[in-house]
Amino acid sequence: MSRQEQKLKTRQNIINAAFTLLDENRSLSAISLREVSRAAGIAPTSFYRHFKDIDELGLTLVDEAGLALRQLMRQARRRIETGGGVIDTSVDTFMEFITANTNVFRLLLREHTGTSAAYRMAVLREIQHFIEELTDYIIEQQNVDHQLASLQAEAMVRLVFSAGAEALEADVPLRKEIGNRVKSQLRFVQHGAVIYRN
Amino acid sequence: MSRQEQKLKTRQNIINAAFTLLDENRSLSAISLREVSRAAGIAPTSFYRHFKDIDELGLTLVDEAGLALRQLMRQARRRIETGGGVIDTSVDTFMEFITANTNVFRLLLREHTGTSAAYRMAVLREIQHFIEELTDYIIEQQNVDHQLASLQAEAMVRLVFSAGAEALEADVPLRKEIGNRVKSQLRFVQHGAVIYRN
């Protein structure tokens, strides 16, 4: 294995180790450089060969989480095209994502209100991204102006994220009920917005 | 001053000191016993005369924050009775609360998704309380069944809290815009829910 390959592999080990540590009782600001290094199987000081700071690692993790989120959206769109309601399919996809990538979603959720301004901003950008893409989709699908679509998209994303937060604490059957509730609530928003069309 | 009075005063000093430390870059799990004690003007070991743990202090703070939230609701109701739209008045009251009690709201917001299951549950209870009271109010005001009112109340509280989170990062003019946006979104929910009324 070449030196470059080895380095990339170690870097990935660090990232994976960090995600493993980010369980329900650990936030980015609560995992230490030494802890991550230990879990990645390297000496604490070797960490610096890959990241300037633990903050640089944190931002990398947020980026990766954002990436996963965007992939989720693409997946949802593909599923919508093969039939099934927009709201139902989107929520189902989201809930599956949370189940399969719990720590990734938890990272976004937690750092969104966390103690680091840099992380908060990074997460905010990802969510904004999410809202903008949904706005475009709504404009395209319904016949509404940008202002109305944007309000609607923002409300929907907020409701889904908030429901996701609750789902993290819930077991499988309760998770399903949370999904159903948020679907109804998204329909409220959708139908309520229509009234204000032009 | 009696011994009991003195003790209560010191206890309050500790609580106030903790709230002061809970600014934008400090969470409950990030403030240390020694730090709080220092800010309260007592020796680290004296802390134990008042709280078993720093966790016990944390739960106390969450309780106090929940109390403040409930007082907010009462205040909003009083203002509604003296005229003004329900949604407008409620959102305005909420935004004023956030401005005047930033650290209190931040505590709730942060610990809602924080690293301590005990804190998360404590905050959740407070939010549930909030939702239930709003549910009752909606049942009373509109003519809807419990199921529908509950869905509506939950959606509204989630939207308002989420907007509050964004407002924390914003300056005064942007805060006002956030307020206006969430007002529109609450109307979406309200009007959308009406459609499903039996």
Added chain:
DNA sequence: AATCTCAGCTTACAACTGTACGCTAATTTA
């Protein structure tokens, strides 16, 4: 083949943490 580069290591240190232990001084109780 000789040289350079650099990922990872060991050692070291100062700063901080929670908390155990025992003392003091002053209020409260008997």
Added chain:
DNA sequence: TAAATTAGCGTACAGTTGTAAGCTGAGATT
């Protein structure tokens, strides 16, 4: 007034943290 209680203190210790300094050995370059 004598005895008991207790809020607060000082000292102490083991554990953790981030990171500086310098070494090693193996891959990369010439």
